[in-house]
Amino acid sequence: MHGLGNDFVVLDAREAALPAMTPTVARALADRRTGIGFDQLVLLEPSATHQFRMRIFNSDGSEVEACGNAARAVALLHGKAAVIETGGGPIALEPLEGGARVDMGVPRFEWDAIPLAYPMDTFAMPVGWPMDEGALENPMAVNVGNPHVIFFVDDADAVPLDMIGPQIEHDPLFPERINVNVANLAGPDHLRLRVWERGAGLTRACGTGACATAVAAIRRGLVQSPVRVTLPGGDLVIAWEPGGTILMSGPAAESFRGTFDWGDYA
Structure with a gap:
């Protein structure tokens, strides 16, 4: 999936568990010549506190807390409004025609x-x-x-x-x-x-x-x-x-x- 050309591989493990994601696997999948290729990998998992959890891995294998473009892609994939867990806190998704609206929460300045x-x-x-x-x-x-x-x-x-x-x-x-x-x-x-x-x-x-x-x-x-x-x-x-x-x-x-x-x- 992509949001304005910022592209993702989305793996849905909400109902069927996948092997553990590691930096090595993420980097290998990210390679645009020998893997699949992406800017970020998005892993959807069950959540104990929200409708599901979204994890994000960069192409260098590092895991990060949030990704706005990926959140819109996930909203489109999910197909209905949801509040989901991320490493940066809960966010609310609402799919729209051809995209989505996301409540990204309150910004911090401290x-x-x-x-x-x-x-x-x-x-x-x-x-x-x-x-x-x-x-x-x-x-x-x-x-x-x-x-x-x-x-x-x-x-x-x-x-x-x-x-x-x-x-x-x-x-x-x-x-x-x-x-x-x-x-x-x-x-x-x-x-x-x-x-x-x-x-x-x-x-x-x-x-x-x-x-x-x-x-x-x-x-x-x-x-x-x-x-x-x-x-x-x-x-x-x-x-x-x-x-x-x-x-x-x-x-x-x-x-x-x-x-x-x-x-x-x-």
């Missing part, structure tokens, strides 16, 4: 909720990373189920995100690594966004990145809710009011179904 390595104002962080021309400076940090740092720039396309993204992702300031967002204002309710995802690199879209960036822009007074966020793969609509939960709406689609022999990848 330094230790991101988390950062030491206390710091997350509204305008007094840090920066040099580039060949200028620097990325004074970002905002937001946790929307997973951690994001957001830079507002004049032109998101001009930032060499493939070069500076890995540096920021692995900076010791972020003990659990970080998703890196660069955005520019395109209108009073419109942002353009590119994202370097921890453990996956550049992808065509990032749902949690769109949520975090819209929240950051609203907090800074750059845009008004709801916000249209344009990513390389297309548009998402993010609605948020301070103190409330984040509502994300956008497309999702099934690409194909298939089978594989688990032993080939273990």
